[in-house]
Amino acid sequence: MKTHSVRTYKSAEKLAREDQLAWKMAAMATDPVPVDADVAEMIGNRIIDNASVAVASVARRPVASARAQTMAHPYSPGATVFGLPSDKRFSPEWAAWANGVAVRELDYHDTFLAADYSHPGDNIPPVLAVAQHVGRNGQDLIRALAASYEIQVDLVKGICLHEHKIDHIAHLGPSAAGGIGALLNLSTETVYQAIQQALHTTTTTRQSRKGEISSWKAYAPAFAGKMAIEAVDRVMRGEGAPSPAYEGEDGFIAWLLSGPKAEYKVPLPEKGDAKRAIMDTYTKEHSAEYQSQALIDLARRMGPKVGDFAKVKSIVIHTSHHTHYVIGTGANDPQKMDPKASRETLDHSIMYIFAVALQDGGWHHERSYAPERAARPDTVALWHKISTVEDPEWTRRYHSHDPNEKAFGGRVVVTMEDGSTITDELAVADAHPLGARPFARPQYIAKFRTLAEGIVAASEQDRFLEAVENLAKLSDLSALNVTVEAAKLGAPRPTGIFDWK
Numbered sequence: 211m212k213t214h215s216v217r218t219y220k221s222a223e224k225l226a227r228e229d230q231l232a233w234k235m236a237a238m239a240t241d242p243v244p245v246d247a248d249v250a251e252m253i254g255n256r257i258i259d260n261a262s263v264a265v266a267s268v269a270r271r272p273v274a275s276a277r278a279q280t281m282a283h284p285y286s287p288g289a290t291v292f293g294l295p296s297d298k299r300f301s302p303e304w305a306a307w308a309n310g311v312a313v314r315e316l317d318y319h320d321t322f323l324a325a326d327y328s329h330p331g332d333n334i335p336p337v338l339a340v341a342q343h344v345g346r347n348g349q350d351l352i353r354a355l356a357a358s359y360e361i362q363v364d365l366v367k368g369i370c371l372h373e374h375k376i377d378h379i380a381h382l383g384p385s386a387a388g389g390i391g392a393l394l395n396l397s398t399e400t401v402y403q404a405i406q407q408a409l410h411t412t413t414t415t416r417q418s419r420k421g422e423i424s425s426w427k428a429y430a431p432a433f434a435g436k437m438a439i440e441a442v443d444r445v446m447r448g449e450g451a452p453s454p455a456y457e458g459e460d461g462f463i464a465w466l467l468s469g470p471k472a473e474y475k476v477p478l479p480e481k482g483d484a485k486r487a488i489m490d491t492y493t494k495e496h497s498a499e500y501q502s503q504a505l506i507d508l509a510r511r512m513g514p515k516v517g518d519f520a521k522v523k524s525i526v527i528h529t530s531h532h533t534h535y536v537i538g539t540g541a542n543d544p545q546k547m548d549p550k551a552s553r554e555t556l557d558h559s560i561m562y563i564f565a566v567a568l569q570d571g572g573w574h575h576e577r578s579y580a581p582e583r584a585a586r587p588d589t590v591a592l593w594h595k596i597s598t599v600e601d602p603e604w605t606r607r608y609h610s611h612d613p614n615e616k617a618f619g620g621r622v623v624v625t626m627e628d629g630s631t632i633t634d635e636l637a638v639a640d641a642h643p644l645g646a647r648p649f650a651r652p653q654y655i656a657k658f659r660t661l662a663e664g665i666v667a668a669s670e671q672d673r674f675l676e677a678v679e680n681l682a683k684l685s686d687l688s689a690l691n692v693t694v695e696a697a698k699l700g701a702p703r704p705t706g707i708f709d710w711k
């Protein structure tokens with residue numbers, strides 16, 4: 211790996227293309243190095259993971275709406291859409307849209323947290339859709355996804371977006387574009403332009419994850435994937451991009467991040483180096499914001515020790531800056547304490563999540579968010595006794611570059627009405643690579659089986675998992691689709707512009 215310095219340059223300085231971050235990422239993406247066996251295995255795991263959460267959400271309103279939009283854009287050869295028969299094909303950017311929403315709706319797939327945060331599995335829908343459309347094979351898909359993960363993880367390591375209230379899809383657009391470029395064996399010049407276009411068109415604010423959080427939280431990553439496909443298509447036709455997108459005098463760093471005097475450090479593999487960034491990422495055992503994963507496991511452990519929840523006086527979660535200000539009381543979002551809040555908002559309230567996990571001894575992707583569960587009087591009472599505070603040590607560990615020290619959990623102090631306290635802490639989730647029960651292929655398969663139960667026929671589950679097991683030898687990538695019975699797809703959605711009648 212080589213660390214690259216990235217800063218703003220005045221137009222008169224004429225920064226050479228090969229010295230620009232977008233070019234360096236494009237050169238890395240198009241470097242045809244072999245993919246390590248463990249990386250290929252992990253890519254298969256994440257394909258299973260994405261399918262798990264996609265089928266579990268296939269009937270939910272946002273997913274059904276995105277699928278209905280996509281169904282208005284049939285295309286041949288095209289790409290498949292989760293839930294629909296594999297012989298039904300749609301324009302690849304719309305297939306990526308529908309599948310991207312399905313993957314993100316439950317906020318239940320893989321994650322990477324560093325200077326910024328991300329769900330790098332969001333790269334899979336757009337790259338896979340293009341791969342299906344152009345007839346690429348499993349080896350091509352593996353190579354392309356290794357590139358996408360590498361770009362996104364390295365950007366997340368080097369450039370913080372959330373401190374400037376920029377949504378994290380600004381790192382996803384470039385990574386998806388880079389992966390698609392690698393898939394299609396495009397030139398470095400073409401991928402360079404596509405990365406810049408994708409950055410320019412997918413830079414949005416964090417309001418999608420603030421206040422009254424709506425279904426756009428699920429749509430935002432799908433939008434980035436769709437824009438990446440369109441960017442690559444335009445550039446292949448000879449169109450260019452704002453350049454240099456990152457370093458320009460009126461560019462990304464100068465006006466949307468830390469300003470003209472800022473300098474960022476972005477690590478990238480050197481020429482000939484393997485792309486291994488996916489191995490730094492981790493998935494979720496629980497359907498909730500990643501910073502809540504370890505705290506759910508901690509609540510599960512602490513519940514029996516607390517015993518009578520009615521006698522709790524207060525609960526204080528000592529945690530990192532990010533957890534406190536994004537999903538804790540430091541966000542100052544009254545919606546995070548509202549029993550009538552949306553599922554998306556409750557997903558970003560560690561106070562609610564900890565209360566339910568403490569009482570129930572676990573977490574469920576549907577039951578734990580049910581309106582009647584959120585409104586239960588004893589839960590509301592406990593929930594409103596919970597607060598968070600930033601602890602500098604947990605913040606330091608959150609940002610540590612040492613994987614053995616990096617932590618996403620916290621320390622919890624439960625004070626009872628009689629003045630006694632119960633204290634415990636947990637640094638990483640049980641499913642984390644360094645946790646009590648690290649996820650490997652059997653756990654990914656179990657997650658898929660659990661979430662697909664009652665939705666996907668057992669024979670279809672078996673067929674899909676067999677396809678993933680043979681990913682490197684797969685010639686027809688439509689095998690990575692998962693179909694369900696029409697009755698499982700949810701109620702028909704209202705018509706819009708695309709299916710106007």
